[in-house]
Amino acid sequence: xxxxxxxxxxxxxxxxxxxxxxxxxxxxxxxxxxxxxxxxxxxxxxxxxxxxxxxxxxxxxxxxxxxxxxxxxxxxxxxxxxxxxxxxxxxxxxxxxxxxxxxxxxxxxxxxxxxxxxxxxxxxxxxxxxxxxxxxxxxxxxxxxxxxxxxxxxxx
Numbered sequence: 001x002x003x004x005x006x007x008x009x010x011x012x013x014x015x016x017x018x019x020x021x022x023x024x025x026x027x028x029x030x031x032x033x034x035x036x037x038x039x040x041x042x043x044x045x046x047x048x049x050x051x052x053x054x055x056x057x058x059x060x061x062x063x064x065x066x067x068x069x070x071x072x073x074x075x076x077x078x079x080x081x082x083x084x085x086x087x088x089x090x091x092x093x094x095x096x097x098x099x100x101x102x103x104x105x106x107x108x109x110x111x112x113x114x115x116x117x118x119x120x121x122x123x124x125x126x127x128x129x130x131x132x133x134x135x136x137x138x139x140x141x142x143x144x145x146x147x148x149x150x151x152x153x154x155x156x
């Protein structure tokens with residue numbers, strides 16, 4: 001499962017590094033490490049939203065334990081939107097880098113998100129599916145053994 005608060009902390013740290021770099025007029029390509037961290041953290045928040053709010057696992061739905069996580073994700077998404085707006089204003093400012101650099105930033109961010117989605121999130125989805133199937137099989141076997149135990153007890 002994605003740790004949302006860790007992703008927010010990573011995004012904030014990378015955001016401040018990007019702000020400092022843009023403030024001294026560094027080229028966006030020279031800040032690829034920070035951009036990668038920031039985009040990865042934002043992608044993690046979006047993936048957590050998808051996994052918890054849009055497509056929660058069946059056991060979370062039955063247990064009803066998604067409200068606190070949903071609120072945490074909502075707040076993280078709002079912080080991410082705020083950081084994105086601040087970055088857009090900073091990068092697009094004519095005295096700093098200019099509006100053309102924002103398109104370059106969006107392109108780099110999209111590439112990094114796609115890469116993370118292909119690698120890490122696919123692995124997480126597979127592990128989640130394995131866990132769900134394993135829990136389902138264990139639950140089925142438990143019910144089946146209870147049924148056989150009850151039938152055996154009745155026939156004795």
